[in-house]
Amino acid sequence: MAITLVVNPGSSSKKYALYEGDRAIHSWRFERTGHGFESCVQIAGGQQTCNALPADDFTHAADTVAKTVRSWSIEETKVVSAVVVRVVAPGTFFQQHQPITDAFIRALRSREVTAPLHIPMMVREIESLRVAFPHIPLIAASDSAFHSTLPPVARTFSIHADTARELDIYRFGYHGLSVASVLRRVHSVTGQNPSRVIVCHIGSGCSVTAVLDGRSVDTTMGFAPGSGLIMGSRAGDIDTGALLALMRARALKPIDAERFLQQEGGLFGLARETDIRILLDRAAASEPSASDALAHFSYIIKQAIARMIVPLGGLDALVLTATAVERSAVLRTHILTRMESFGIIVQAERNDALVGKDGVISAKQSPVKVAVIRTDEMGYMAHVAQQLLTNEAKVVS
Amino acid sequence: MAITLVVNPGSSSKKYALYEGDRAIHSWRFERTGHGFESCVQIAGGQQTCNALPADDFTHAADTVAKTVRSWSIEETKVVSAVVVRVVAPGTFFQQHQPITDAFIRALRSREVTAPLHIPMMVREIESLRVAFPHIPLIAASDSAFHSTLPPVARTFSIHADTARELDIYRFGYHGLSVASVLRRVHSVTGQNPSRVIVCHIGSGCSVTAVLDGRSVDTTMGFAPGSGLIMGSRAGDIDTGALLALMRARALKPIDAERFLQQEGGLFGLARETDIRILLDRAAASEPSASDALAHFSYIIKQAIARMIVPLGGLDALVLTATAVERSAVLRTHILTRMESFGIIVQAERNDALVGKDGVISAKQSPVKVAVIRTDEMGYMAHVAQQLLTNEAKVVS
Numbered sequence: 001m002a003i004t005l006v007v008n009p010g011s012s013s014k015k016y017a018l019y020e021g022d023r024a025i026h027s028w029r030f031e032r033t034g035h036g037f038e039s040c041v042q043i044a045g046g047q048q049t050c051n052a053l054p055a056d057d058f059t060h061a062a063d064t065v066a067k068t069v070r071s072w073s074i075e076e077t078k079v080v081s082a083v084v085v086r087v088v089a090p091g092t093f094f095q096q097h098q099p100i101t102d103a104f105i106r107a108l109r110s111r112e113v114t115a116p117l118h119i120p121m122m123v124r125e126i127e128s129l130r131v132a133f134p135h136i137p138l139i140a141a142s143d144s145a146f147h148s149t150l151p152p153v154a155r156t157f158s159i160h161a162d163t164a165r166e167l168d169i170y171r172f173g174y175h176g177l178s179v180a181s182v183l184r185r186v187h188s189v190t191g192q193n194p195s196r197v198i199v200c201h202i203g204s205g206c207s208v209t210a211v212l213d214g215r216s217v218d219t220t221m222g223f224a225p226g227s228g229l230i231m232g233s234r235a236g237d238i239d240t241g242a243l244l245a246l247m248r249a250r251a252l253k254p255i256d257a258e259r260f261l262q263q264e265g266g267l268f269g270l271a272r273e274t275d276i277r278i279l280l281d282r283a284a285a286s287e288p289s290a291s292d293a294l295a296h297f298s299y300i301i302k303q304a305i306a307r308m309i310v311p312l313g314g315l316d317a318l319v320l321t322a323t324a325v326e327r328s329a330v331l332r333t334h335i336l337t338r339m340e341s342f343g344i345i346v347q348a349e350r351n352d353a354l355v356g357k358d359g360v361i362s363a364k365q366s367p368v369k370v371a372v373i374r375t376d377e378m379g380y381m382a383h384v385a386q387q388l389l390t391n392e393a394k395v396v397s
Numbered sequence: 398m399a400i401t402l403v404v405n406p407g408s409s410s411k412k413y414a415l416y417e418g419d420r421a422i423h424s425w426r427f428e429r430t431g432h433g434f435e436s437c438v439q440i441a442g443g444q445q446t447c448n449a450l451p452a453d454d455f456t457h458a459a460d461t462v463a464k465t466v467r468s469w470s471i472e473e474t475k476v477v478s479a480v481v482v483r484v485v486a487p488g489t490f491f492q493q494h495q496p497i498t499d500a501f502i503r504a505l506r507s508r509e510v511t512a513p514l515h516i517p518m519m520v521r522e523i524e525s526l527r528v529a530f531p532h533i534p535l536i537a538a539s540d541s542a543f544h545s546t547l548p549p550v551a552r553t554f555s556i557h558a559d560t561a562r563e564l565d566i567y568r569f570g571y572h573g574l575s576v577a578s579v580l581r582r583v584h585s586v587t588g589q590n591p592s593r594v595i596v597c598h599i600g601s602g603c604s605v606t607a608v609l610d611g612r613s614v615d616t617t618m619g620f621a622p623g624s625g626l627i628m629g630s631r632a633g634d635i636d637t638g639a640l641l642a643l644m645r646a647r648a649l650k651p652i653d654a655e656r657f658l659q660q661e662g663g664l665f666g667l668a669r670e671t672d673i674r675i676l677l678d679r680a681a682a683s684e685p686s687a688s689d690a691l692a693h694f695s696y697i698i699k700q701a702i703a704r705m706i707v708p709l710g711g712l713d714a715l716v717l718t719a720t721a722v723e724r725s726a727v728l729r730t731h732i733l734t735r736m737e738s739f740g741i742i743v744q745a746e747r748n749d750a751l752v753g754k755d756g757v758i759s760a761k762q763s764p765v766k767v768a769v770i771r772t773d774e775m776g777y778m779a780h781v782a783q784q785l786l787t788n789e790a791k792v793v794s
Contacts, residue, residue: 113646159661240632242621246564307700
């Protein structure tokens with residue numbers, strides 16, 4: 001059976017996994033830690049084993065993976081038939097899943113100015129993968145493709161329309177792979193096929209998306225993935241007047257402002273910590289900066305849920321996904337408490353009992369079904385790659 | 398009886414009015430028009446008379462007003478006892494009504510960098526008033542004082558806390574004078590004293606404020622008055638990543654970016670028109686850019702109403718105020734349609750019948766009472782001045 005290598009590159013972690021259909025059979029994780037780097041390997045359902053890593057190996061993670069894969073190539077069943085990589089880049093061109101060609105890489109490079117902290121890293125990873133897997137189709141799984149259905153009221157920013165068109169400045173949205181992955185499992189978790197759904201992706205990145213009959217109709221992330229909600233170290237949306245005043249007062253260039261917002265903002269900016277688990281512990285120990293940061297974080301998410309009800313005209317189901325809310329019942333309580341006026345009523349026992357697995361946490365009488373569904377970006381990317389190759393094969397034949 | 402001169406300075410219009418208690422007895426309006434300038438005068442309930450004006454007279458509007466007032470000074474009843482001017486400036490210091498002293502003017506000048514398109518004009522006006530009315534107490538009516546009650550979750554931006562503190566970057570909010578002025582009349586218009594109220598100020602500037610038991614708990618405008626909702630020519634909140642990408646692509650300095658957002662954004666940016674009445678006409682004539690701009694405008698306001706329900710934990714009354722919604726039943730319909738899931742149900746006949754006056758437009762069965770109440774910033778400023786002088790007199794005596 002065909003094997004797909006799924007690649008999810010980030011600046012502080014890179015994940016690789018081999019999928020046989022929908023099943024992950026081998027996965028690697030390379031991660032910056034407090035002290036340096038580590039790599040972890042897991043084989044189909046087994047225990048994960050981790051090792052410290054020389055810094056250099058983080059850069060060459062793709063090679064390491066390729067070597068392992070090549071060492072298996074004598075076993076015919078384990079030949080990789082496609083490599084698919086998650087692409088996060090502002091631009092209408094990037095709002096679709098597509099084969100990675102030279103033209104694609106040129107387009108990506110031409111957008112470096114829009115995400116200077118992110119795109120160069122992605123280009124390096126793609127080039128490493130092309131070298132490491134030279135004769136295998138390389139596919140871009142777009143993190144914004146799912147939001148290509150946004151209606152004009154949500155896609156448009158209220159800036160000069162000609163400039164928006166010339167510079168391709170629109171709400172592209174991200175976390176699309178995650179949102180699409182959890183939507184596939186709403187029926188199996190809730191037993192229903194709700195029409196009006198809000199998906200909250202709350203991990204180190206955060207977003208809230210409104211989904212009407214399976215299609216994204218609005219989302220909090222805008223042009224760049226640092227926008228929308230407050231996140232681990234990203235400020236999300238703040239007053240542009242405040243940003244310009246700051247740039248003037250501190251004589252910041254756009255790249256400095258970008259760093260200030262992306263790397264020193266969010267929960268880190270408010271409480272010197274990006275890890276929500278640690279913040280929850282600090283808040284439990286009554287530390288004010290941690291409590292205040294979590295209160296602000298939850299407040300902003302609540303407000304985003306409220307405003308996403310507008311394009312839906314009501315709400316049938318609310319889905320929470322990604323690590324922070326999958327792991328912590330306390331965080332879920334922070335976010336969902338005092339939301340009765342929107343029809344959201346959580347049952348405390350159900351919520352407390354659910355850790356790291358899928359399930360429904362709303363009360364029986366809750367007008368809105370609330371479910372926790374684990375994100376599966378990597379599995380969804382394997383699916384995207386297989387679909388794309390099947391369609392291409394059909395077109396060719 | 399004591400007379401208060403109320404001054405509302407703007408870059409394209411300046412309003413002056415003499416108040417005897419709560420009653421306007423004489424008012425002036427100086428306005429930039431398509432061709433030049435005009436000045437209009439209205440005497441207590443009479444017809445307004447307008448004349449074209451040399452450009453220079455717009456700058457010296459305060460002198461013109463002072464000359465008229467001085468020509469009356471033989472009549473003892475018409476001696477001005479206080480001059481009060483609306484102040485719109487970012488800063489904790491400016492979040493209170495206060496006498497204008499040299500220190501106040503220095504503080505205002507020191508914040509020029511935060512609102513370079515706005516503060517210099519205000520300083521010039523204040524200095525003209527000091528010259529024109531040399532021995533009369535001059536008072537600042539703060540447009541953000543009403544929002545000084547915002548709780549930390551709403552007041553805080555998710556940026557580095559030390560920087561926010563050093564540069565005094567918080568959500569100050571504006572339109573506070575307008576919001577406070579309509580709250581005073583909610584009971585007389587609705588016959589109720591609702592606890593949870595949302596006030597939508599929709600004029601050439603726009604904002605939505607959540608009011609709990611008379612106190613502001615959140616508002617859409619943030620640090621600077623160009624933030625929050627889309628407005629006539631102001632973009633409101635847009636993705637900071639998009640703004641930085643634009644600044645890089647076009648090599649814009651902060652002041653250029655400010656102009657781009659404040660003067661070429663909003664409805665003007667989307668459809669080349671700041672006047673909502675004209676846009677409504679164009680939309681009625683099926684012109685797509687006008688329809689799209691109005692749809693976006695209404696959508697953003699709807700979403701703001703939805704998110705303001707969060708701090709209130711529900712909604713009892715929604716108040717619409719300021720010229721655009723006072724005048725146009727069609728615009729109100731755009732904004733309030735499809736809001737049933739938030740308990741907002743408008744009765745079409747009531748809405749259509751109400752033009753330029755106060756009234757309730759919600760249906761009998763609407764869980765949320767919806768009222769239109771004309772803004773009275775100037776009257777409220779007279780009230781602020783009288784209160785402040787009375788209190789000072791008490792402190793002194």
